[in-house]
Structures are given as C-alpha cells and as structure tokens.
Amino acid sequence: MQKVSVKCEDIRLAYGDTPVLKNVNIEIRPGEFFALLGPSGSGKSTLLRLIAGFNQHQHGRLLVDDKDVTGLPPWKRNIGMVFQSYALWPHMTVWDNVAFGLVERRLDKRTIKARVGAALELVGLSAHAGRRPNQLSGGQQQRVALARTVVIEPQVLLLDEPLSNLDKSLRVQMRQELWSLQRRLGITTIFVTHDQEEAMTTADRMAILDKGVVQQLGTPAALYDYPANAFVAAFVGTMNLLPARVSRRQAGSLVLHLDGLGEVELPADPDTPTAERLMLSFRPHSLCVQAADAAPDARYAWLPGIVEASEFLGEAMRYRVRVGSHSVCVDEPHRAGLSAHEAGSAIGLGLDRTQVRLLAH
Amino acid sequence: MRDLSLGAIGPAWFRTVGPGVWAAGGLVLAFLLLFMVLPVAWVFFTAFVNADGSLTFGHFSAFFAQPLMRESFFNSLYVASMSTVFAALIAVPLAYFTVRFQFRGALLIQTLGVLPLVMPPFVGAVAMQLIFGRSGTVNLLLNQAFGFTVPVMDGMNGVIFVEAIHYFPFILMNLTLALRNIDGAMEEAAMSLGCRGWRLFWRVIFPLGLPGFVAGASLVFVKVFDDLGTPLVLGTTNMLAPQAYLRITQVGVEDPLGYVISVIMIVFSVVAMALSARALQGKDFSTLQKGGGSIQRRRLTPLGAVGAYGWIGLVLLLTLSPHLGVLLLSLGTVWSFSPLPDGFTLAHYGTLVHDAGGMVQNTLLYCGLAAGIDVLLGTAIAYLIHRTRLPGRRLLDSIATAALAIPGLVLAIGYLRFFGGVTIPGTDTLLTSTWVMIMLAYAVRRLPYALRSCVAALQQVHVSLEEAAESVGATKMRTIRRVVVPLMAGGILAGFVTSFVTAAVELSATIVLTASQSQAPMSYGIYLYMQSVAGRGPGAALGVLAVVVVAIGTYLSHLVVARTGAAAAARPPADETLEPLPFEVSVASATPAAHAGTVSARR
Numbered sequence: 001m002q003k004v005s006v007k008c009e010d011i012r013l014a015y016g017d018t019p020v021l022k023n024v025n026i027e028i029r030p031g032e033f034f035a036l037l038g039p040s041g042s043g044k045s046t047l048l049r050l051i052a053g054f055n056q057h058q059h060g061r062l063l064v065d066d067k068d069v070t071g072l073p074p075w076k077r078n079i080g081m082v083f084q085s086y087a088l089w090p091h092m093t094v095w096d097n098v099a100f101g102l103v104e105r106r107l108d109k110r111t112i113k114a115r116v117g118a119a120l121e122l123v124g125l126s127a128h129a130g131r132r133p134n135q136l137s138g139g140q141q142q143r144v145a146l147a148r149t150v151v152i153e154p155q156v157l158l159l160d161e162p163l164s165n166l167d168k169s170l171r172v173q174m175r176q177e178l179w180s181l182q183r184r185l186g187i188t189t190i191f192v193t194h195d196q197e198e199a200m201t202t203a204d205r206m207a208i209l210d211k212g213v214v215q216q217l218g219t220p221a222a223l224y225d226y227p228a229n230a231f232v233a234a235f236v237g238t239m240n241l242l243p244a245r246v247s248r249r250q251a252g253s254l255v256l257h258l259d260g261l262g263e264v265e266l267p268a269d270p271d272t273p274t275a276e277r278l279m280l281s282f283r284p285h286s287l288c289v290q291a292a293d294a295a296p297d298a299r300y301a302w303l304p305g306i307v308e309a310s311e312f313l314g315e316a317m318r319y320r321v322r323v324g325s326h327s328v329c330v331d332e333p334h335r336a337g338l339s340a341h342e343a344g345s346a347i348g349l350g351l352d353r354t355q356v357r358l359l360a361h
Numbered sequence: 362m363r364d365l366s367l368g369a370i371g372p373a374w375f376r377t378v379g380p381g382v383w384a385a386g387g388l389v390l391a392f393l394l395l396f397m398v399l400p401v402a403w404v405f406f407t408a409f410v411n412a413d414g415s416l417t418f419g420h421f422s423a424f425f426a427q428p429l430m431r432e433s434f435f436n437s438l439y440v441a442s443m444s445t446v447f448a449a450l451i452a453v454p455l456a457y458f459t460v461r462f463q464f465r466g467a468l469l470i471q472t473l474g475v476l477p478l479v480m481p482p483f484v485g486a487v488a489m490q491l492i493f494g495r496s497g498t499v500n501l502l503l504n505q506a507f508g509f510t511v512p513v514m515d516g517m518n519g520v521i522f523v524e525a526i527h528y529f530p531f532i533l534m535n536l537t538l539a540l541r542n543i544d545g546a547m548e549e550a551a552m553s554l555g556c557r558g559w560r561l562f563w564r565v566i567f568p569l570g571l572p573g574f575v576a577g578a579s580l581v582f583v584k585v586f587d588d589l590g591t592p593l594v595l596g597t598t599n600m601l602a603p604q605a606y607l608r609i610t611q612v613g614v615e616d617p618l619g620y621v622i623s624v625i626m627i628v629f630s631v632v633a634m635a636l637s638a639r640a641l642q643g644k645d646f647s648t649l650q651k652g653g654g655s656i657q658r659r660r661l662t663p664l665g666a667v668g669a670y671g672w673i674g675l676v677l678l679l680t681l682s683p684h685l686g687v688l689l690l691s692l693g694t695v696w697s698f699s700p701l702p703d704g705f706t707l708a709h710y711g712t713l714v715h716d717a718g719g720m721v722q723n724t725l726l727y728c729g730l731a732a733g734i735d736v737l738l739g740t741a742i743a744y745l746i747h748r749t750r751l752p753g754r755r756l757l758d759s760i761a762t763a764a765l766a767i768p769g770l771v772l773a774i775g776y777l778r779f780f781g782g783v784t785i786p787g788t789d790t791l792l793t794s795t796w797v798m799i800m801l802a803y804a805v806r807r808l809p810y811a812l813r814s815c816v817a818a819l820q821q822v823h824v825s826l827e828e829a830a831e832s833v834g835a836t837k838m839r840t841i842r843r844v845v846v847p848l849m850a851g852g853i854l855a856g857f858v859t860s861f862v863t864a865a866v867e868l869s870a871t872i873v874l875t876a877s878q879s880q881a882p883m884s885y886g887i888y889l890y891m892q893s894v895a896g897r898g899p900g901a902a903l904g905v906l907a908v909v910v911v912a913i914g915t916y917l918s919h920l921v922v923a924r925t926g927a928a929a930a931a932r933p934p935a936d937e938t939l940e941p942l943p944f945e946v947s948v949a950s951a952t953p954a955a956h957a958g959t960v961s962a963r964r
Contacts, residue, residue: 054549074552081553087546091568100564101554145550152554 003030004065004155004188006051011060013046020046021057022212028190028205033182035203036192037235043212044192048158051190052081064155075104080154080187084161086145088133094120094144095129101152119151122181139170146178150185157182159191163198175202196236200224208232230359233281240328242280243361256280260324264301266353277361284318284331286355292346300350307341321349382749385741386757392738393760397805400775401627401767407778408620420617429599430618434625437601440520441586447525448581451676452532453574458669460540463658469673470533476680479912481866481884482527483590484904485683487891489523490514490595491696492686498700519595524585526679531584532577539573540566541655548656566656572641579637583630587768590868594891601626602770606873614777623771630766684908690901697894709898717886717903724865724882724907727796731803732860735811736853738804743815748824758812765809769869772802776874794876802874803864810863811856818852819845851921858918862911883907 006028013021021043028034036044049055051062053074062070069077088097098119102112120126123143133141142162149157162178163171179202182189193199199206200220207217208231216228220236227233230241244256247263254268256278266280288300296302305321305328312318316331317340330349332338341347411417424430459470492498493514500510513522543566551565589602598607605622612619661669691709693702742761745754776798783792792798822845830840871885881889883903890900 052549052553054552073557074549075555075557077553079553081550083546083550085544085546087544087550089547089550089565089569091571100551100556104551104555104560148550148554 002065002155003186005030005063006156006188006190007061007063007066008047008051009061009063011047011050011057011062013043013050013055013057020212021050024060024209024212024214026207026214026217028188031186031188033179033202033204034188034190035199035206036190036209037194037196037199037206038209039194039235041211042209044194044209045160047209048081048160048190048192051156052079052158053077078152078154079156079158080149080152081158082142082145082149082160082162084164086133086141086165088141088144088148090133092132093129094125094131094133094136097133097144098148098151100148105152115151119147122150123147138166139174142166142174146181150181150187154187157185157187157189159189161192161194163193163195171198178202200236208235210235226357227281227359230279230281233357233359238284238329239281240284241359242323242326242328244278244280246276246278258303258324259326261303264303264351266301266356266358268358272358273360275360279359279361281357281359282351282355284329285316285333286352287328287330288350288352289319289330289332289341290348290350291341292348294348296348297350299352301353303349303351305347305349307343307345307347309343310340312340319347321347323349382745382751386745386751386754389738389741389745389757390760393757393805396801397764397767397772398760400772400779403779404620404623404627404771404775408617408624420621424618424621427618430604430622433599433601433604433622436517436599437586440517440524440592440600441582443521444524444528444585445578445582447521448529448532449574449578451525451529451679452536452577454669454672455676456533456536456540456570458673459537460656461659462661462665462669464661464666464669469677470537476527476530476684479915480527480684480687480904480908481590481868482523482588482683483594483868483891484866484887484907485527485687486519486523486591486594487897488686488690488901489683490519491690492682493522494519496697501700514595516597517600520585520592520597520600523591523595523683524581524588526683528581528584529680531580532574535573535577535580536570537573539570539576543569543656545656575637575640579633583633583766586629586633587626587770587869589770589872590888593872594888602768602869605770605774609774609777609873614774614781619774620778623768623774626768627766627771630768634766687901687904687908690897691905693898696897709902712899713902713906716899717883717906719879720881720883720886720903721906723796723880724884724910727800727803727882728861728864730800731807731864732811732857734804735808735860736815736857738808739811739813739815739856740819740849740853742812743819746816747819761812762809764805767806769802769806769867769871770873772805773798773870773873776802793874796880799871799874799880799882802870803860803867806867806870807860807864811860814852814856814859815849818849818856821852822848851924855918855921858914858921862914862918865911865914866907 006026008024008026011021011024012019024043024047036047038044046055050057051064053069053072053076056071061068064077064079089100092100095116099112099116102115107115116129117126120129123146125140125143125147128136128140128144133144136144142165159178163174166174175198178191191203203220205217205219206223208215208223210231216223216232223232223236227236227239233239233241242258244258244264246254247257248255249268252267253265254272255263255265257263258280264280288297290296292304303323305323307319308322308327309320310317311320312334313331314334316334317338319330319332319341321328321330328349408420409416409418411419425434455470458464490497493511494500495510495512495515497514504510512518547565547569548561551561556564587602589606592598592600592603593606598604601622605619605626608616608619608622689702690696692705692707694704694706694708696702738761742754742757745751746758777793780792780798784790785792785795826844826848827840830844835843865882866884868884868888871882872888875881875885884907887900887903887907890896890903
C-alpha cells in the first residue's frame with residue numbers, strides 16, 4: 001500500500017473570536033504512528049477533526065500525500081477515523097457496520113463479502129459478525145470500529161482517544177494491539193490522547209499541544225529528556241522545577257543562585273536560555289539520596305533537605321523533600337532490606353549535573 | 362458510638378421486609394385490585410358470559426352481525442390510522458427542522474408540544490367546525506373568492522382533522538428527543554466512510570430516530586382510538602367509543618354490546634402499546650455520549666428557509682385555530698354563516714359566574730383528591746420498588762403502569778357494572794351515583810404519570826445519601842424527614858400537578874360517571890354546553906377558563922421539574938484543581954498530589 005504523509009502548514013482555526021489552533025505546523029511522515037498529546041481544551045481533537053474534514057481551518061494548508069485537501073468534504077477524503085465513542089450504529093449488525101463504507105463505494109457483493117470477512121478476521125471477531133454492537137464488550141466494540149475504518153483502506157487512520165473508554169486493565173493490551181496492527185497495515189496513523197504514558201509507549205513521534213500551540217514535536221525520548229519548556233516538562237513524566245537566578249556566566253558553564261541554598265555551578269550549552277531567571281528541571285530519579293552526615297561525593301552537586309513525606313512505589317521509595325523554600329520529589333531505587341529515611345530527618349540530595357536542564361522561567 | 366460498619370453491608374431496613382412494608386404493599390395492591398383490575402376484569406367477564414352465567418362468544422358474533430357495529434369498528438380503525446398518518450406528516454418535518462438546522466423557530470416548536478396537554482380536542486371541536494366547517498370561516502371565504510370549498514370537517518374527516526392537529530405533538534416531541542440524542546459521531550463516522558445527503562438520512566439518521574417515531578405514533582393511535590369526546594361533540598356517532606357510550610346510556614348497563622366494544626378498545630390499546638414497547642425493546646438508540654455533541658446543525662439555504670418557515674407558520678396557524686376559535690366563540694354574540702362572530706360581548710363569562718362556580722369547585726375537589734391519591738400511591742410504590750425487598754414489588758409497578766392502556770370509557774363502564782347496586786354503608790345512596798366514582802377513575806387513570814415523577818424523584822436520592830445521614834447518627838425517621846423528603850419534594854409536586862391538570866380535562870370517564878348536574882366538573886360542563894347552539898358561548902368561555910387553569914398548572918410543574926432537575930444535575934467540573942490544604946499534610950497521609958515546586962503528569 002502507498003504510504004502517505006500529512007502536513008499541516010501554518011494552520012489557524014477559531015470558533016468566532018476564540019482561537020483554537022494558532023499557526024500549527026506539523027509534518028507527519030509516511031507510515032508513521034504519530035501522537036497528538038495535550039490536556040483537554042488544547043486543540044488536539046480539533047486538529048484531528050480538521051484532518052478528517054469535520055472542521056475547516058481559516059488559514060494555512062493541509063496536505064495529504066502532498067495534495068491540498070483544504071475544503072474537501074469528509075466523504076471525499078478517504079481518511080478513516082475511529083471515534084472516542086466508537087460511534088457504532090446500533091441498528092446494524094457488526095457485519096453491516098463494517099460493510100457500510102464498502103457499500104457506499106458501490107463495490108460488488110463478492111468483494112464486500114471478502115473484504116469484510118478479512119477485516120473481521122484481522123480483529124478476531126469473525127464469530128461475532130451477526131451480533132449487534134450493544135451485545136459486545138467495550139474492547140470488542142473498539143475492534144469493530146477499527147475494522148469498519150481499516151476495511152476501506154484509508155490513506156490515513158485517525159484515532160480519537162482510542163483507549164479512554166476501556167477498563168484500565170484492557171488498555172495496555174489494546175495499546176499493543178493497535179501498535180502491531182498499525183505496523184502490519186503500515187497506514188499513516190495519528191492518534192489523539194491526553195495520557196502521556198499512552199503516547200510515549202506507542203508513538204514513533206509526538207506533538208504536545210497546549211492552548212492551540214504546538215509546544216514541542218519529537219520522539220518520546222527526546223521530549224522526555226529535553227523538554228523545551230516548563231509545560232512540556234510538566235506534561236511528560238514527573239519533573240521537579242526549582243527557580244534560580246544567574247549569578248555568573250562562564251565559558252561552558254554558569255553559576256546559579258538558589259534561594260536560601262547558595263550557589264550551584266552547572267554546565268551550559270548553546271541552547272541554554274539567556275534570561276536572568278531560570279528554572280532548574282530534573283527528574284526524581286536523577287537525584288541520589290544519602291544521610292546528611294555522610295561524606296558527599298564530588299561528582300554531584302549537593303543540596304541539604306528535610307524529608308517531608310514518603311510514598312512506597314515498589315521499585316522505588318519516593319520522598320517529598322523540602323529544599324529551602326521549595327519541595328521536590330526524589331526517587332530512591334528500592335531493594336529488599338533498605339530502610340526508608342524517616343520523615344523529618346535531614347538528608348543530602350545529590351544532583352547529577354548532566355541530568356539537569358535549564359528552562360526559561 | 363454508632364457502629365459505622367453497618368453502612369458497608371447495607372442498612373438493616375433494606376435487608377428485611379418489615380410488617381410496615383407488607384402493610385403498605387397490601388394497601389396499594391388492594392386499591393389497584395378494587396378500583397382498576399377487578400372492574401376491568403368484570404368488563405371482560407361480562408363480554409364473554411350469557412345472562413345465565415355460561416361462557417359464550419355470542420356477544421361478539423352479535424356485534425359483528427350488526428352492520429352499524431361493523432361500520433363503527435372499521436370507522437374507528439380508519440380514523441385512528443388516518444389521524445396518525447396526518448399527525449406524522451405534520452410532525453416529522455418539524456422534528457427534522459429543529460434538530461438539523463440552525464434556526465430560530467426551535468422554541469416555538471417546543472411550545473407547540475404542550476398545546477394538546479393544555480386543551481383536549483373536544484373543547485376545540487365546535488370552534489373548528491365554525492372555522493373549517495362547510496359554512497365556516499375558511500370555506501365561506503374560499504367560496505367567495507374562488508367558488509369552491511374544502512370538506513375537511515365533514516363527518517369522519519372532521520374527527521381526523523381535529524385529532525391530528527391536536528395530537529401531532531406526541532410524535533414531534535418523541536421524535537425530536539430521539540433525533541437529538543443521536544451522537545454526532547454516528548453521522549460523522551458515516552461521512553468519513555463516504556456517505557452523505559439522502560443516503561446518510563436513510564441509512565443512519567432515520568433508523569436511529571425510528572424508535573422515537575414509533576413511540577409517538579402508537580400513542581397518537583391509541584389516543585384517537587379511545588377518544589369519546591371529539592366524535593360526540595362533532596356528532597359522528599358511527600364509531601366505537603360513541604357507540605359504547607350510547608349503548609350503555611340508552612340501552613342500559615346490562616347491554617352486552619357495550620362490553621364487547623370495551624374489550625375491543627382495550628385489546629387495541631394493549632396491542633398498540635405492546636407493539637411499540639416491542640419495537641423499542643433493546644433499541645435504546647439514544648447514543649449521545651457524555652461530552653459528545655448532537656448531529657451537525659446546518660445553515661438553511663434561502664429557499665429551504667422559506668419552505669421551513671412557511672411550513673411552521675402553516676402548522677402554527679392550524680394548531681392555534683381551535684384555541685383562537687374557542688376564544689372567539691367565548692367572546693362572540695352570534696357566530697353562524699359568517700367568517701367572524703357578528704359582535705363581541707363578555708356576557709358568556711357573566712353566565713359562568715352564575716352557573717359554573719359549582720363546576721370549578723367540583724373540578725378542584727375531584728382532581729385535587731385524585732392527584733393526592735396518585736402521589737401517595739406513587740411515592741409508596743416508588744419506595745417499595747427501590748428501597749425494599751418486598752416480594753412482588755415489581756408487579757405493583759406493572760399494574761399501576763398498565764392503567765395507561767385502559768381507556769377512560771372502559772374504566773367508567775367497569776365501575777358502573779362492578780359497583781352497580783352497591784350502597785354506601787349506613788345509607789341508601791348508591792355508590793355509583795356519587796362523585797367518589799369520578800374521583801377514583803381520575804386517580805386510576807392518572808396514576809402512571811404521578812408514579813413516573815415519584816420514581817424519578819426517588820432515583821435522584823441515592824441510597825448513599827441516606828446511609829451518609831444514618832452514619833452520622835440520624836435515625837431512619839429523621840433521615841426521611843431531613844434528607845429524603847426534601848430531595849423528593851420537587852418530583853412529588855410535579856407529579857401532583859401533572860395528574861391534576863390532565864385529570865381536569867378528562868372527559869371519557871366523566872361523561873359516563875356523572876350522575877347529576879350538581880356533580881359535574883368543568884370538562885363535563887363544556888361538553889354539556891357545547892350540545893346546544895345557545896350553550897356554545899358559555900361552553901367556550903368555560904373552555905377558556907379550563908385552558909387557563911391547566912396552562913398555569915402545566916407551567917408550574919415545568920418550573921418545578923426544571924428547578925429540581927438543575928439542582929440534581931449540578932456537578933463539579935471534570936478537571937478541577939484542588940487548592941492545597943491550609944496546613945502541613947502529615948506524613949501518614951502523604952498524598953501524591955502536586956506540591957509546590959514539583960509537577961506531575963499523573964492526572
């Protein structure tokens with residue numbers, strides 16, 4: 001099958017006076033599994049519906065397979081969409097639901113039969129063809145919705161929060177199924193989610209949206225390791241943010257002043273913001289913990305802290321530690337026999353300088 | 362200290378069925394048996410036995426042997442079917458307009474929905490004759506201008522016309538609701554698969570709206586099939602309901618043909634309702650998801666707008682014509698062979714002051730008592746169903762709801778037969794000659810309405826609300842008084858008002874059961890006045906009065922329902938942010954909540 005690309009060029013959309021998408025530029029590569037991640041109201045669903053043809057943008061171009069589809073109605077786009085509610089028609093059987101799009105394409109009966117059969121086989125529901133949607137479980141309904149969409153062999157597959165209506169236990173399984181199905185079919189796939197774990201585990205690349213603006217675009221690892229701003233840092237994984245003031249800039253490093261904690265020297269690279277006020281951002285697991293009176297290891301920058309609370313996560317003990325006037329999360333890898341630091345006890349927090357990222361305040 | 366663990370396994374009162382529950386269930390059952398099941402069963406029994414008590418189908422063969430009866434049977438079928446067809450022709454485009462297009466008439470169409478509740482068809486029937494009859498306003502003007510007339514009010518046409526424009530809102534409301542509940546994604550999924558235009562309508566929208574249509578249409582069919590007042594007022598007596606009434610009143614309570622007709626009517630009612638229930642079974646197509654939108658609203662093309670507004674204008678004119686006609690009639694001096702009354706006067710309202718005081722009092726008395734009984738029974742049944750494990754509690758619900766399928770005429774005939782000859786203890790007064798019968802018939806007929814309201818009201822009171830009150834130390838009685846009753850009050854009141862206003866315009870049972878003029882409620886008064894040409898003015902004035910009373914009542918109940926519904930629907934926003942507690946959270950209850958300086962994506 002021909003794999004196609006999807007390009008959003010400077011797309012703007014507003015409902016009345018309310019801007020929903022502001023100059024969105026995204027290029028999705030042929031055959032890619034691409035995630036649109038963002039909180040509710042970020043514009044991610046609007047963008048998806050725009051690609052499907054249910055919304056029309058006021059400015060910019062939308063290219064599918066390098067052809068501008070702006071203004072084309074949904075029924076002329078050959079873009080398949082799986083809805084959050086699945087939108088299975090309750091008055092039709094599973095078979096009729098899946099056959100619907102083929103009937104609309106006026107295909108002959110034998111072709112329809114063969115293709116519907118194959119699509120149901122693909123999602124493992126051949127035995128349920130005669131049932132009604134309301135006789136199926138949530139996971140089965142989702143598979144029917146998927147079969148109904150892929151049976152027309154769309155150029156692009158759109159998934160709107162595909163896992164949000166499923167039980168938590170089923171989500172991981174369906175996530176993996178979606179991924180392997182996409183790899184098998186090779187259809188360029190865009191899915192919308194507000195769950196960062198879902199996006200990170202499945203997507204080849206992802207875009208993070210907030211307030212109608214693409215905050216960052218890249219592979220899950222790149223977004224996790226190098227968040228472009230505080231919003232992305234907050235949205236992908238758990239991140240500690242500590243405000244700081246720049247005391248001195250030197251070649252290859254800079255010295256930061258932390259309120260009530262003194263100065264820390266950190267390496268700087270060309271993309272470090274030039275502002276006077278910065279945020280130190282670091283993951284809970286990039287810190288090491290030891291008793292306050294233990295000898296400090298010079299490879300780390302040490303901050304004194306007081307344990308406020310602890311949560312046992314299994315693989316780690318997560319401490320909430322007061323550092324100066326702020327509170328940070330620290331994960332200490334857990335092994336059997338390791339005892340937790342008591343609440344109220346003084347500890348030292350070792351900051352791995354290479355794992356700290358400086359963001360604009 | 363109270364044992365708090367009790368709440369975990371459910372309150373004790375739910376697990377056992379106490380004597381109070383048995384007594385309540387027994388009383389409700391006794392009422393339903395005595396005033397509904399047995400009288401109706403008696404009607405069936407009478408239709409199938411000879412004078413000597415032996416079983417027979419002879420009455421039925423006698424019925425179909427009479428040409429008049431055969432004719433009446435087919436006429437009733439014809440009128441009910443045609444009324445349904447015409448009602449559908451009016452209602453379906455209106456429903457589609459409101460749901461599909463961006464358009465200002467939506468509120469207007471909603472208002473149309475309450476009109477048949479406000480004024481039953483028999484009140485407007487005479488006025489309709491004066492407007493659309495052979496020598497009515499429209500035909501006089503048509504004849505003058507173009508030299509032809511339209512026979513819309515001749516014979517059965519008149520009944521069909523009046524019933525269709527009164528009852529089409531039942532289809533309109535049900536269908537609009539069904540269409541509105543279709544998830545917009547249903548349509549979008551079809552569009553993205555290549556479907557559009559008419560095919561989209563026929564393959565997706567229409568099938569999803571069909572259950573709503575069937576529900577409304579079967580209701581119209583039953584209402585028309587059972588209606589006694591409209592054919593009587595229009596003088597079309599060769600139909601089933603008028604024939605049953607005439608047999609019972611003229612030949613006597615012993616005449617078996619009246620019972621045969623009753624059985625036929627009730628069978629048709631039950632079959633129509635069963636068919637619609639069957640059609641709707643497992644087809645709860647209201648697929649609208651939380652947070653999802655309805656189907657797309659489109660802008661009307663200029664031509665479409667002209668068509669839509671034209672249609673709405675026409676329907677509105679037709680729908681309001683009986684109301685306008687009644688108003689004109691009540692204010693007119695003489696109105697005959699002229700487009701409008703010859704002059705205007707308030708004399709008819711003056712007549713009412715003299716004559717109708719008793720009728721208004723009677724209506725208030727009967728309907729007030731009936732509605733009171735209804736909410737009492739409704740609350741009891743609702744409570745028995747949802748808060749106790751009384752064996753057979755579902756049966757009470759089924760019996761009470763089955764009252765919907767019993768025509769007023771049949772219930773009244775059943776009362777006359779079943780309670781015939783019974784005297785009030787200690788006196789020589791016949792029970793059937795008192796107004797108590799009228800009141801009880803109202804109560805039974807309107808019980809399903811009150812029951813629905815009460816059940817809905819109780820369902821809003823989640824059991825955990827009661828358990829919460831009990832767990833903080835309130836006794837059962839105080840829980841009911843401080844939690845359950847205040848939360849249910851709105852629903853109970855709405856049920857009372859609905860029962861009251863619909864009983865106020867009930868005619869079928871009233872005509873049969875009213876034994877003397879002094880007992881007559883307003884609905885009977887209107888019917889009586891309308892019988893004579895001289896009485897039309899005062900009759901119409903009484904009709905206006907009834908409409909005003911009913912309209913106010915309907916509005917009040919609407920207000921109550923809207924207010925309590927809004928209070929119950931109030932929910933905090935989904936993605937709320939919680940302010941941190943104003944004190945240090947202790948270690949023991951460490952929460953994973955975001956804290957100053959730490960941000961987490963676990964949302």
